[in-house]
Amino acid sequence: MQKRYRLFTILSIVTALACLVHVLYNAFAPQAMLPAMDLLWICAVSLVALVLDHYAAPNAERCWPLVPVFGLVIFAAMPYFAGLLGGMELVKFAGTGAVSFTVLTALYAIAADRLAAGKSSKAAPVVTGLLLFLAVQGCMGMVL
Amino acid sequence: MNKKIFVPVVVTVVLAAALYGVAVGLLPVTNENRLADLKSILTTLLPGSETFTVEPYSGEDANISAVYKADNGYVVETVTDGYVDEITLLVGVSNDGKVTGVVVRDQHETWGLGQKAANDVPFLTQLLLDKETLTVGENVDGVTGATVTSKAVVKAVNSAKAFVTGADVSSSATEWGG
Known part of the structure; x- marks a missing residue:
């Protein structure tokens, strides 16, 4: 597989696993209060995929036109087929997913390039992901 | 067109189908557990009542x-x-x-x-x-x-x-x- 498409495969797997957790909790522990499927959920899933992709292929080239396309398709298909979202809620979720995944991929690429130097290179992908997640949490109140 | 692009497409389709299968397969269990959970909460919130x-x-x-x-x-x-x-x-x-x-x-x-x-x-x-x-x-x-x-x-x-x-x-x- 060429490196530049691997991110989409990883995002698909991570999103499917996250949806599977929701399905299993709904079935076997309906009293549990799970994190809402919102912007933070999308960002967490996207950042896990980006970190894993960075470790798998540190200098991967991105196919930028396909980033929002795959973001839209994956964030629409997985919750829909898992029975978690539908209707306008799903449309909003998929749209938010496409935009957020694209923005985070760009920000992650910029930040990781600058952090991945010297001794910090091994921890840089995880640290970058955590910092971006905190940034999203901090900015969420202003955006939404 | 690069054939490698079909890998994430196929993975997405397969995983979505698998999720659908799991969700549909667990639907009876989900509904049963939800009802049992709700009944347990209702009887706790209103002691002395069994039927709602x-x-x-x-x-x-x-x-x-x-x-x-x-x-x-x-x-x-x-x-x-x-x-x-x-x-x-x-x-x-x-x-x-x-x-x-x-x-x-x-x-x-x-x-x-x-x-x-x-x-x-x-x-x-x-x-x-x-x-x-x-x-x-x-x-x-x-x-x-x-x-x-x-x-x-x-x-x-x-x-x-x-x-x-x-x-x-x-x-x-x-x-x-x-």
């Missing part, structure tokens, strides 16, 4: 989303606006208007602040007291650092009590912020 019937609600209080009727009272499901998102509560109210139990069913409030309102015993215990109308800052002490969440919970309890007693839901007791 869903009563359609067509009143004007937008906070009330469902009503479960028993012989000795009601369990009212409410949805109110918290600090971050909506808070869903189940409130048990006896026929004489006394709150018999409160449980937070769903909330996504701030970790360490608003989330405390879901399981803060001193705060939730105050809601069980037999008072006409609950108001944060007057006869109810809110959770420290979570005033908006506390008011949302109190507002939900006031709505549930008003449903049973027939009190005026348009009063300040049930406006946003309690």
Whole structure:
């Protein structure tokens, strides 16, 4: 597989696993209060995929036109087929997913390039992901 | 066209199909467990009741989303606006208007602040007291650092009590912020 498409495969797997957790909790522990499927959920899933992709292929080239396309398709298909979202809620979720995944991929690429130097290179992908997640949490109140 | 692009497409299709299979396969278990969980909560909130019937609600209080009727009272499901998102509560109210139990069913409030309102015993215990109308800052002490969440919970309890007693839901007791 060429490196530049691997991110989409990883995002698909991570999103499917996250949806599977929701399905299993709904079935076997309906009293549990799970994190809402919102912007933070999308960002967490996207950042896990980006970190894993960075470790798998540190200098991967991105196919930028396909980033929002795959973001839209994956964030629409997985919750829909898992029975978690539908209707306008799903449309909003998929749209938010496409935009957020694209923005985070760009920000992650910029930040990781600058952090991945010297001794910090091994921890840089995880640290970058955590910092971006905190940034999203901090900015969420202003955006939404 | 690069054939490698089909790898993520195929993976997405296969995983979506697998998720669909799991979700459909677990549907009977999901429904059964949800009903058992709900019944367990309802009987806890309204002690002494075993049989509940869903009563359609067509009143004007937008906070009330469902009503479960028993012989000795009601369990009212409410949805109110918290600090971050909506808070869903189940409130048990006896026929004489006394709150018999409160449980937070769903909330996504701030970790360490608003989330405390879901399981803060001193705060939730105050809601069980037999008072006409609950108001944060007057006869109810809110959770420290979570005033908006506390008011949302109190507002939900006031709505549930008003449903049973027939009190005026348009009063300040049930406006946003309690």
